[in-house]
Amino acid sequence: MNELAGGKERLLSPFNLLTGAILLFGGIIIAIRFGIGLAYSTNLSHQTAWGLWTGFKLVFVALAASGYTLTTAVYIFGMHEYHPLVRPAVLSGFLGYTLFVLILLFDLGRPWRIYFPFLVQPGATSALFEIALCVALYYTTQFLELTPIGFEWLGWRRLRKIMLGATVGFTAFGLLLSMLHQSTLGALFLTVPDKVHPLWYSPYIPLHFFLSSAVGGISMTVIIAWLCHRIFIHKMDLSREKLDALTVGLGKGAAIALAIYFAVKVVDVALANNWHYLSTLEGLWYLVEILGFVLLPCLLYSVAHRERKPKLVRLTAVLAVLGIVLNRLNISIIAFNWKLPAQERYVPHWMEIVVVVTLVTLGVVVFRWVVKRMPVLHDHPDFKSSH
Amino acid sequence: MFHVLQDFTAFVKESGYLTAAVLLLAFIPFWLYLTGDRYRGK
Numbered sequence: 263m264n265e266l267a268g269g270k271e272r273l274l275s276p277f278n279l280l281t282g283a284i285l286l287f288g289g290i291i292i293a294i295r296f297g298i299g300l301a302y303s304t305n306l307s308h309q310t311a312w313g314l315w316t317g318f319k320l321v322f323v324a325l326a327a328s329g330y331t332l333t334t335a336v337y338i339f340g341m342h343e344y345h346p347l348v349r350p351a352v353l354s355g356f357l358g359y360t361l362f363v364l365i366l367l368f369d370l371g372r373p374w375r376i377y378f379p380f381l382v383q384p385g386a387t388s389a390l391f392e393i394a395l396c397v398a399l400y401y402t403t404q405f406l407e408l409t410p411i412g413f414e415w416l417g418w419r420r421l422r423k424i425m426l427g428a429t430v431g432f433t434a435f436g437l438l439l440s441m442l443h444q445s446t447l448g449a450l451f452l453t454v455p456d457k458v459h460p461l462w463y464s465p466y467i468p469l470h471f472f473l474s475s476a477v478g479g480i481s482m483t484v485i486i487a488w489l490c491h492r493i494f495i496h497k498m499d500l501s502r503e504k505l506d507a508l509t510v511g512l513g514k515g516a517a518i519a520l521a522i523y524f525a526v527k528v529v530d531v532a533l534a535n536n537w538h539y540l541s542t543l544e545g546l547w548y549l550v551e552i553l554g555f556v557l558l559p560c561l562l563y564s565v566a567h568r569e570r571k572p573k574l575v576r577l578t579a580v581l582a583v584l585g586i587v588l589n590r591l592n593i594s595i596i597a598f599n600w601k602l603p604a605q606e607r608y609v610p611h612w613m614e615i616v617v618v619v620t621l622v623t624l625g626v627v628v629f630r631w632v633v634k635r636m637p638v639l640h641d642h643p644d645f646k647s648s649h
Numbered sequence: 650m651f652h653v654l655q656d657f658t659a660f661v662k663e664s665g666y667l668t669a670a671v672l673l674l675a676f677i678p679f680w681l682y683l684t685g686d687r688y689r690g691k
Contacts, residue, residue, distance in 0.1 A: 529672070537651055568683065
């Protein structure tokens, strides 16, 4: 644990060896993807142009909602007791969007044209254009929100003060952009109504995506705060008792978000009169998602909050995050192209899986690198009184 | 079972405001449970 926290700088530590091996192998696979092409390194086809990488784009963005959920709670709703969790939440959100951008570059047929939507062919009525614009702006906003950490580390007082002064503006702008692109990622599936299974397809998909992103953001914050406390305890100003109290409070927020999300999903099935699909194989899978990864976490969060059980909140957060991953992969892969015969259905290539594992590993390594060096979990000694 | 669910579908479609009210009312017990402090006064 100490090595993971970076307490002892040993180059050949188990953490470094494992992550180094994954990144090296993943780097070779990524080189193959760019050297030989998508056809060799993926199982994508004309029938299924959105595969595992697209699914994980949705996952990364949904779980990167930790940034906007926490900053909104603290700076818009005035819940200042959660302030110690803002920096790790925004950092993990920023890294989530970094992974999104990287996997987008791998997924695009001609990634060197990534600037085209802005400068060459701006299709202002396209959902993809809105996503591209919002993600680019929000990514920049999150970077600016994080700059005070770097300025404290570098000792640049004046710039730090200027950026901190704009915090509320960044938060409001970030919330606006998040509401737009989190929902528009769902709206993307409105363009393929015949390809998505009716239980997952809905005219309200944008609302589903936004509500579930709030759940993902809060749950990720719970998990990150817990992992940071376990691994970087010597760097954290927050006491265990205080962290437990904040965790229980986050559980309440997640329970409310999940209850609304569950209600919207049930009404959605009713509005479309899709009950008869529930007795099919896909319907049973849908019930697993809705009952096991939406209703159950909602009830567990509620019990954990009322009984003040932070451990149960943390376990439930893992369940809720798995639920978000499942939901996004269901919509983009499992319930996608559901009418195709089994032999024509998309199954990810092993190289696609390796790339996803590599990116997640990269996210963990960068998060650890930043937290070890910069004042993310604690106040910088020179700025203790000015937060 | 499906007849009950289809009745619910018809109910949802025909009475949008009423459904919204029923859903909001359903949230009251959930909210009371969630916000009730088991440890109050202890």
